[in-house]
Structures are given as C-alpha cells and as structure tokens.
Amino acid sequence: MRTTRRRRAKTRQFKLTIAYDGTRYGGWQLQPDAYTIQSAIERPLAKLAGRCVRVHGSGRTDAGVHARAQVASCRFVTKLDPRVILLALNANLPEDIRVARVEEVDAKFHARFSARAKEYRYQIDCGKVADPFTRAYAWHHRRPLDLAAMRRAGRLLIGRHDFTALSTKSERNPVRTVKSLTITRRGRMLTIAVRADGFLYKMVRSIVGALVKVGEGRLTVEQLRELMRAKKRAALIETAPAHGLFLWKVFY
Secondary structure: OOOOOOOOOEEEEEEEEEEEOOOOOOOOOOEOOEOOHHHHHHHHHHHHHOOOOOOEEOOOOOOOOEEEEEEEEEEEEEOOOHHHHHHHHHHHOOOOEEEEEEEEEOOOOOOOOOOOEEEEEEEEEOOOOOOOOOOOOOEEOOOOOOHHHHHHHHHHHOEEEEOHHHOOOOOOOOEEEEEEEEEEEEOOEEEEEEEEOOOOOOHHHHHHHHHHHHHHOOOOHHHHHHHHHHOOOOOOOOOOOHHHEEEEEEEO
16 A cells, blocks of 8 residues: 655745735835835744744835835755745735745745845826826826936946945945936836845935936036936935835846
8 A cells, every 4th residue: 555755844945926916015125114025924833833923124115105025035855845835925915915926945045135136117297187997006297207318327427336325314424326227118107127236225215306306407417417326415406205106026
C-alpha cells in the first residue's frame, strides 16, 4: 500500500506584490496612532502563521499615496502553497488593498535592499471642472500648463544629481540617479512618470510641484537649474498633494 508523504512546514521567504488605494491610510509604515497598509497586511499574515510576521516594503509611501505594484517581503513557517496564501490574504484584507501575487523566493531576497529602481507616476487632472470620479487619484489643476517648458525642466533632472532642493528632509546621502522622466497627456489627464534608483523624502511630489510651477510660468527652467546647483530647499519649491501619486513599479 502506497503512503502519501505530507509536506513538512518550514521557514520560507515570500515576495508579495500589492496594490492599494491609500486614501484612508496613514501611509505604508507601522505607526502607533494610525491605521497603515503594513499593519493591515500583517494582521491576516499573523493568522496564517500563528504568530506575528513582519512585512518589509520596498519603500514607505506617505499617507494618501497609492500603489499599483508595491513589493513586500516576509518570512515565516508554513507548508501552504503560495496560491493558497494569496487567496487567504485577499479574503481577510479590506477591499482597498489587494495582493496581486505571492511568490516564494530565495532567503536573501529583501523587498527594499534587493530593489534596483522604482517608478512613481503622478496624475494631474487638467479639466476646467474637477472630475468627481478621479478626485481621489489626481490633483485637479485647472490653470493652463506649458508642457514644453515642463519637459525642458524635466530633462534637467535626468541623471545623477544631489536632490536636496527637491526633498523636504535633510539626508546623509542626497544623491540619486533619475533614469527617466516623462510627461504625457491624454485628454484632461497629465501623467508625470519618474524612474530612479531611489528617492528622497517627498522627492517625487517636490519634482511635480516644481514642474507644475514651471508650467504655470511662476518658475523658470534656469531658476530650477540654480536651485539644484545651490543644493538647498527653497520656498519656491512646492510639494504636490499626496493623492495624485502612485508607486507604479519596483525593479529587481
């Protein structure tokens, strides 16, 4: 008589790809006084594992920021198939958070430290009247924007630079490499996509704020160049609202 061998539980490493609407959350990272994406995901994982499981994200999105494909890694003892974990997580998560994929990966994989680049996209609704169906996912800006000037300014930021002028927090190492920056418009929706090897605190929202100011004619391309050279945050740079920003993709 043939006996069936039961799969033994062991410690395994998983990669989670997650989409979420960040509107009602205090950002990604655990906080004592706010409901966050990380805490929402760790609760059902703890049920699966029978103990607390720490989830490490590729980056810390701010309150109100969304994600199309945030990546997180976690490690726990289980014999469950990744497909079962996927179904179990989504069955116990709020409707505005969904795990798109669960993959078993090498123990050395880390969502943050293994990442080679990330892409963020920012949406601006350029309609004269705000669209109520995109109000939570795009910054409504009804004044005309000079896209040609914005694109010239955007080209200044491509490459390896000190981005102190486009961050709201001082960093030990403020140098980052922007691999691409594109500005496209379809109908009333303007999208600014930025891909880099890393981002400073509120860097993308500061880039968007600066580019919009250039588009309005309130900041020149040369002024932006000088601010970058000065390596100092100035009042001329404004930070775009959080709700138009999406973590779009993480590259490994």
